[in-house]
Amino acid sequence: MTLESIEPLGADAASTASGTSPRRRQTSKPSKPQSSGPVKGHTSSDGASPRAWDGRSKFPHIGEYGFLSDCETNALIAPSGSVEWMCVPRPDSPSIFAKILDRGAGYFRVGPHGVRVPVARRYLPGTLILETTWQTPTGWLVVRDAMLMGPWHDLESRSGTHRRTPTDDDAEHILLRTIKCVSGTVDLDVVCEPRPDYARSEVDWEYENSGYSSVVAHTGDSNPDLHLRSSLRFGLEGKRATARTRMTEGATHFVAMSWGSQSAPTTYAGALDAMWRTERFWRDWITQGEFPDHPWRIYLQRSALTLKGLTYSPTGALIAAATTSLPETPGGERNWDYRYAWIRDSTFALWGLYTLGLEREADDFFAFIQDVCRDNRQLQIMYGVGGEETLEEFELPHMSGYEGAQPVRVGNAAYDQSQHDVWGAVLDSVWLHAKSREQLPESLWPILKRQVEEAAKHWHKPDRGIWEVRGEPQHFTSSKLMCWVAMDRGAKLARLYDEHDYAKSWQKIADEIADDICTKGVDERGVFTQRYGDPALDASLLLVPLLRFLPSDDYRVRATVLAIADELTEDGLVLRYRTEETDDGLQGEEGTFTICSFWLVSALVEIGEVERAKSLCERLLGYASSLNLYAEEIEPGTGRHLGNFPQAFTHLALINAVMHVIKAETGEAEKGYFGVHRPV
Numbered sequence: 001m002t003l004e005s006i007e008p009l010g011a012d013a014a015s016t017a018s019g020t021s022p023r024r025r026q027t028s029k030p031s032k033p034q035s036s037g038p039v040k041g042h043t044s045s046d047g048a049s050p051r052a053w054d055g056r057s058k059f060p061h062i063g064e065y066g067f068l069s070d071c072e073t074n075a076l077i078a079p080s081g082s083v084e085w086m087c088v089p090r091p092d093s094p095s096i097f098a099k100i101l102d103r104g105a106g107y108f109r110v111g112p113h114g115v116r117v118p119v120a121r122r123y124l125p126g127t128l129i130l131e132t133t134w135q136t137p138t139g140w141l142v143v144r145d146a147m148l149m150g151p152w153h154d155l156e157s158r159s160g161t162h163r164r165t166p167t168d169d170d171a172e173h174i175l176l177r178t179i180k181c182v183s184g185t186v187d188l189d190v191v192c193e194p195r196p197d198y199a200r201s202e203v204d205w206e207y208e209n210s211g212y213s214s215v216v217a218h219t220g221d222s223n224p225d226l227h228l229r230s231s232l233r234f235g236l237e238g239k240r241a242t243a244r245t246r247m248t249e250g251a252t253h254f255v256a257m258s259w260g261s262q263s264a265p266t267t268y269a270g271a272l273d274a275m276w277r278t279e280r281f282w283r284d285w286i287t288q289g290e291f292p293d294h295p296w297r298i299y300l301q302r303s304a305l306t307l308k309g310l311t312y313s314p315t316g317a318l319i320a321a322a323t324t325s326l327p328e329t330p331g332g333e334r335n336w337d338y339r340y341a342w343i344r345d346s347t348f349a350l351w352g353l354y355t356l357g358l359e360r361e362a363d364d365f366f367a368f369i370q371d372v373c374r375d376n377r378q379l380q381i382m383y384g385v386g387g388e389e390t391l392e393e394f395e396l397p398h399m400s401g402y403e404g405a406q407p408v409r410v411g412n413a414a415y416d417q418s419q420h421d422v423w424g425a426v427l428d429s430v431w432l433h434a435k436s437r438e439q440l441p442e443s444l445w446p447i448l449k450r451q452v453e454e455a456a457k458h459w460h461k462p463d464r465g466i467w468e469v470r471g472e473p474q475h476f477t478s479s480k481l482m483c484w485v486a487m488d489r490g491a492k493l494a495r496l497y498d499e500h501d502y503a504k505s506w507q508k509i510a511d512e513i514a515d516d517i518c519t520k521g522v523d524e525r526g527v528f529t530q531r532y533g534d535p536a537l538d539a540s541l542l543l544v545p546l547l548r549f550l551p552s553d554d555y556r557v558r559a560t561v562l563a564i565a566d567e568l569t570e571d572g573l574v575l576r577y578r579t580e581e582t583d584d585g586l587q588g589e590e591g592t593f594t595i596c597s598f599w600l601v602s603a604l605v606e607i608g609e610v611e612r613a614k615s616l617c618e619r620l621l622g623y624a625s626s627l628n629l630y631a632e633e634i635e636p637g638t639g640r641h642l643g644n645f646p647q648a649f650t651h652l653a654l655i656n657a658v659m660h661v662i663k664a665e666t667g668e669a670e671k672g673y674f675g676v677h678r679p680v
């Protein structure tokens, strides 16, 4: 089947929310007043109307961006058809397009002249190919965007970036945009205006041959050169390459931007072929998963595809989100760089993929762990995608920030924090995979032993916790819980390796930690609290039943889940903690953390509150973006997505929550069975 033969609207379509889909709260919903916009007075240079998406802001809602990836690089596309966020060659490289963070920081638009709002956007089902349909006063246009996947191409000499075993597929390092006029006549505009190095640098354009169809932007030292090739004729206007044409019904064009050694297509037929190979790559991948025959299947698939898109295939790393500094509070300071591989986020994501039968990504991630732990190195809580250990944090004061939210940060100072969940996160993940395969790579065992020993050495000390607070270290209950996980899973793995002495001594420490938690981390109501000796609630304690610390029918589990549901929510959505009760070192409020709301769904199912879980899950699915993507947070009241986007945390917890509800509906919950991955 060719790409062109696929019907324009399918099961995954933005505009076809079926009768079985949960209630949606989409772009038409009212928003709270936003901050007044860019601080530095940048104006949009793409000819876009200054009229805002919601009538006030010049920035699209965070949840309205489309996400593309080739598992090496990614891009965010605004509804206007502009690529507004892209970093090459790695996800944490300096940006080339950053209009999402400052309206003057570079973009790449393909779309009709004079129309900014498309009539429909969807992913081709089962893929990361985005299709945008435009209606203009004179005709209809369909644009498809993808980052191309092709066959493994380092044949003569080995890749300088890939450390994992080569597969059959590889990123082509090409962003391809195909365009077809499907009715009437449409004036097409193409504008490519890169601003390399987070808009601190400019490009120099030149033609690559004697014609108009191939141009190159020299970016200086900070980024690779960008090659544009098209069936259109480019003009070079200062810092931009532009193209325009009138398309009539049936006319087709393509524009390809490449930054690697692979050649972009030279004809529309070649472009269609490349698009089809990419479509097949994603469909082959998703077909390996096991998805229930259920109306919520599309949410599971989109979440799985998003997690896959957040992987960095050359090393096996998995980034927390595609962006930096999208604000957790409108106009606030809680703006962080998430383009790194957190051990916690990654191992939780593997849990989500595993739940859907997608387990191969774990092998590459464990190999990444082996790489970063080489030569007896201590496991850090996070790394660069190439295994970099230092992620120094700095600010970019020249950027306005999204809707004026400053600072814009690059790097993340949490990289050298002590967070005591890290050992448990790795051990739980390895145990999950090892027990179903009944084997473990020999070379991993010494590394795992070291992590168990670290947990044993440090569990009784204070740390910065799972939320990596920037206040003083505390005795966080969830950190102790994760140390218990490290000892418990360590003991189980030791049994698998016939290391019975280790198993015995580690189990003893696990029991000791469990006693400590149950004595010091529980209040008089039986509720697990954020930190020892303090009654503050914390959503991370929803992990108590999910990690099988206590059985779901234990009164303390029920008390904790219900206390969080009733007392740590705003408009029914879950906060990480109350900022006024927690020294997190930051100012201002934050939105509700969507991972926590989805954890609550799972935990409610665990304690038998299935109807309540189902209705919360339906509501949360209703907050999905029109492309079924999620940022880190949802603003109570407006339902707006806040924080970095798309975020692995939210998507991985969605998978867990949806599967909990589906299994409860189909009766598997009564059997105490939530999938092979989590027997009690």
Ligand SMILES: OC[C@H]1O[C@H](O[C@H]2O[C@H](CO)[C@@H](O)[C@H](O)[C@H]2O)[C@H](O)[C@@H](O)[C@@H]1O
Binding pocket: 320, 336, 337, 338, 342, 344, 345, 412, 413, 414, 466, 467, 468, 469, 470, 584, 649
């Ligand atoms: O709350 C302050 C911290 O916020 C960020 O951390 C959050 O994101 C991480 C990546 O998804 C996640 O692992 C962590 O649990 C979240 O709290 C930020 O990265 C930190 O620097 C900041 O201190």
